[in-house]
Amino acid sequence: MRARTFAQAIHEGLAQAMAEDPRVCLMGPGVPGPTGIFGTTTGLAERFGAERVMDMPSSEQAMTGFALGATLDGYRPVVVHMRVDFAVLAMDQMVNQVAKWHFMYGGRLRAPIVFRLIVGRGWGQGPQHSQSLQAWFAHVPGFKVAMPASPRDAKGLLVAAIRDDSPVVLVEHRWLYGLSGDVPETLYETPLGVARIARPGRHATVAATSYMVIEALRAADRLAALGIEIEVVDMRSLVPLDVSTLCESVARTGHLVVADTGSVAFGAGAEIAATAAERAFAHLRRAPVRIGLPHYPSPTAPALADAYFPRAVDIERALATLLDVDPARLPAEDPPHGRWRDTPDPSFRGPY
Amino acid sequence: MRARTFAQAIHEGLAQAMAEDPRVCLMGPGVPGPTGIFGTTTGLAERFGAERVMDMPSSEQAMTGFALGATLDGYRPVVVHMRVDFAVLAMDQMVNQVAKWHFMYGGRLRAPIVFRLIVGRGWGQGPQHSQSLQAWFAHVPGFKVAMPASPRDAKGLLVAAIRDDSPVVLVEHRWLYGLSGDVPETLYETPLGVARIARPGRHATVAATSYMVIEALRAADRLAALGIEIEVVDMRSLVPLDVSTLCESVARTGHLVVADTGSVAFGAGAEIAATAAERAFAHLRRAPVRIGLPHYPSPTAPALADAYFPRAVDIERALATLLDVDPARLPAEDPPHGRWRDTPDPSFRGPY
Amino acid sequence: MSRAAPLPELFASMLRIRRIEEAIARRYPEGEMRCPVHFCIGQEAVPAAVCGQLARADRVFSGHRSHGHYLAKGGDLVAMLAELYGRETGCARGRGGSQHLIDLDAGFVASAPILAGTIPIAVGAALSATWRRSRSVSVVFFGDGATEEGAFHESMNFAAARRLPVLFVCENNAYSVHSPMAGRQPAGRRIADMGKAYAMPAAHADGNDVAAVWRTAAEALARVRGGDGPCLLEFETYRWLEHCGPNPDDALGYRASEEVDGWRARCPIERLRREGVPGEAQERALEAKFAAEIEAAFAAARAAPMPDPRDLGAFVHPGRG
Amino acid sequence: MSRAAPLPELFASMLRIRRIEEAIARRYPEGEMRCPVHFCIGQEAVPAAVCGQLARADRVFSGHRSHGHYLAKGGDLVAMLAELYGRETGCARGRGGSQHLIDLDAGFVASAPILAGTIPIAVGAALSATWRRSRSVSVVFFGDGATEEGAFHESMNFAAARRLPVLFVCENNAYSVHSPMAGRQPAGRRIADMGKAYAMPAAHADGNDVAAVWRTAAEALARVRGGDGPCLLEFETYRWLEHCGPNPDDALGYRASEEVDGWRARCPIERLRREGVPGEAQERALEAKFAAEIEAAFAAARAAPMPDPRDLGAFVHPGRG
């Protein structure tokens, strides 16, 4: 095992992809800066030059167009937004131009751009800095959308995205950045559109995205003590959606809980649940259940945020109901490492 | 019956709401212009003055902020976008500010703004002028979202939206503008969040939005000849979603087809289908089916557009499969009024 | 130094655009070109004079009113008409229509109707041109209305900050659909004055005087090509027909008829003709040539096949490159 | 004519902001203010001198670095601290945190961290003020980075086109997070020069010279109040601490230490002190007063209740108004 953090895995993927292909370039405010997008781009400007690792003004809309224009000369830009929320300013260029670029000129142009959108949860990121809008991008024809949940996939999906000729939106969750795991040294791909059985099990399926995979694995761990075997499917991509892995798992278990990082209503989980209802209807023994954010903006105060963001315990409760387990038998939730649950682990320090 | 077109109904709703409440004002490029947003605003500037019926520069993003700022003085702006696609330029102000305005200042501010977003389908509107992005707005906490399908509701939902203290997104489909129907003269509301049984039936439910209600009614008409009774539920609002009307209908019929004007994938139909799967699971005899746009951008050429946009015939086929009706028994589709099906009725003339 | 305006060629270029637009307008009511079309009749001088001095490798971008730019840059006429007719042989294979013209061989990269949408893309192309140490420049055409969009500012700012080889060309026809400038933009300043916000050289000229457009563009292009960074040009001109579609719209009353008549009298083609350019015989020859070309082009476009509905899903995602 | 700068009052206003920010910085590492905080230490002159000459009915808007603007406009200190502590008694009831300050009684309408996000809102408030024939003006504060956003341009354009009563105030501290101006904005022009793009009067001054800020703002406010339309002001200043958080960040190396030291030497408070304002005794009295006020405010804020998690869904949709 070659242990690397999620952030290091992204860094390595970027460095290797840039070394492999001189057309790969990075753009975004702060990308070449001293803190290097949470450490994921540090030193790359020094190594590959300021032309390929570009600082940018705060002009999210036009920056997207700059990247698109550069594809005309064969470049393959990776555009970075420190918060998903900032990409909201770029929706016109992303949706009206980039996503449709190949199609609307009859295949004569391509837009091989990767958008790294970071979900900024925790420490009071609040209403304008912690949205999780993957469902938007997945809804727009032309994009591929991936959401890595492990260091290995953080690198592998990034490399696959960079090599793909479609525009790809990568949603990276800040709470995964410190997570450590096995990351091969080679330049490998995690194919877009292929889910992963993160943990096999036979009593129920939890189909999860991004950071919710970690919470699902925690839930599975804790339910194992009760003899309940949960299968955790890390969806990895929303577009293409791996319908067969999802439905085969549901066919094995008969139960589905979907856990996504975004709002439940009209969210990614709706597509996953609806797909399972359509394609694995005969196998579903009970109604599918969705876990995610309630239909409220993201609050800042930790007293509210702790109640807002779903955790393993919410998944456990949903599974208990599905599987007729007396909720009283569920293990008590671990206490937070401090007073609040708004930071991912004890070593994390504010400001953010 | 007081027959008015959908466009006239909007006009009347605006005029009456402005007469009732001097705080209601309209903004948007072309709003006071000679063609008056497809006739929905004609003459209002003359009647209510240029201050309340404001032309605007093409600055969609900032225009949204102007409307929001005006709410500080108690105004209730109705912001008009001639195409949904133009609102994409305003997503930052709409989503990061307007939708969260009341919440993120702890209830001290309100954003009673109505956004009229027009879906520009047909006559080669093409990739950048015919998107139907209601699922986006419905996914963002803070908005209410409504989609009138009849002249009566075009007025009633508009009036309800104007009087509501939340920001409300109204999605208006161009192909409904010429539709005629009964429109009461009084200033009435169609309550947000209440669906309507547009046609009762007992064999299957079609839950439809906006223009797809018309196609669903056509399908129901044609299937009636085979003795099949389809219940058409006009969802009318996405947020709040009328879960009980939906689920009660499914409980009666046991079958659900969802027909939405947008892309199927991660679309409004996913939420409706998932909700039915969750809340009416025991009543569903077969898997729900979704009808909508394939996951491709909108093509311009009529030869492609005719295949792209779903019609009654697609709903009929889905119902036939659900109800074990031999598709050969389905009535043949009516021929188009011209060579193509890219205009709503024979009296329609280009350019658009 | 740049050469003097080649007036006979510019005349030919303008006349060709005019005749093509007129032919489209004539056939549009047949209902076979089933997409919105924005005619540039009356505005031909700017495309002719600006594109007339570009190399093939220079890249042109435009918006909804793009026929003139496409044609003047050398875009294929049959492919454009086929696009309007929704044919598989259209320049965008029928997927885009009149508002999505493209001819990469001619260096006409892309037009698109979302206002200001192609402006940042043109800047990006200029950026990557500098990476490649290429000498090609980006030229982007847009209307007065498009300058109201934030993307215009973001693009101007970045192009100036990085001194990129972009020529920003505003065709100011005084209206955005039916809205006049008053209330949309500040009084007492020209659009060209916005260059000052970015320390960007800018110039303004009569957009119906093809020689003036030529000179103004020549100077700006010399700067841009010389590596001195971007320039902004504003040309005042006027659209003769309705905003979208083939008819006059004087009945709507948003433009005073004296104003419309005044501008019609300032026809850029007629202006040269009055100066004796190119001469009657030459003009007759041009008319005959264009008439034949246009007729043949319409015939070819109309004979071309429609896209196959089974290919609806083509070009959504490219194969691996 | 406006009165001369009331230096002792401005000193007091700046010192108060400084001491409050220092107190927050001191307690921030305790980990009880759990939200990102952007300190304005070093930049106190602009909020003090601009807000110091506003009426309560004038409406102020700001961005992420808003403490100074809120306090100088008369925002309630306890409510601000309670907001940082995530308390139900916070000015935004804990929903917003440091980046969403509000005090409607004081005419501090809203701050929000999305860059340039409040600029159009301020313009809209000015628009509706004209509808009401009110004499209140909108003042919006933003950084140099925010001027790169398209919404800035769209707002300037519209405010100028309609001659709205808005004062645009740019605090140019030469950095956007860690990025210097070079490469982000054109060389050879000031941000104030952007006024020319909109025929909008603009001025530039040393943002660490509180008297200069006062004079510059006074002139502009007289114009804006007089119905002559908007003005743009640019004040050069400097942030002493890291972009976000309570510590210096000299170790990151993006700012030369001579530069940081040079600006620290140009402390706006020290500058007045050197000129003998307000005098030692007065200063001691102010220090004592602020220390007591701040201690009491922290105590009150910390004693206040947390929001009840059962109220998570409150304020998503208002009741009918």
Ligand SMILES: Cc1ncc(C[n+]2csc(CCOP(=O)(O)OP(=O)(O)O)c2C)c(N)n1
């Ligand atoms: C973002 C956006 N908003 C609105 C429109 C609708 N629209 C199409 S053309 C046009 C007028 C543009 O005026 P101008 O840029 O001056 O070009 P002109 O039509 O005068 O050539 C408008 C508002 C659009 N296409 N895109």
Ligand SMILES: Cc1ncc(C[n+]2csc(CCOP(=O)(O)OP(=O)(O)O)c2C)c(N)n1
């Ligand atoms: C739309 C958007 N993009 C990016 C950011 C991230 N961001 C927060 S503060 C900041 C720097 C802004 O610089 P400036 O406007 O000069 O203000 P300063 O911090 O220097 O006071 C950036 C880029 C943001 N908040 N919003």
Ligand SMILES: [Mg+2]
């Ligand atoms: Mg124009």
Ligand SMILES: [Mg+2]
């Ligand atoms: Mg700054």
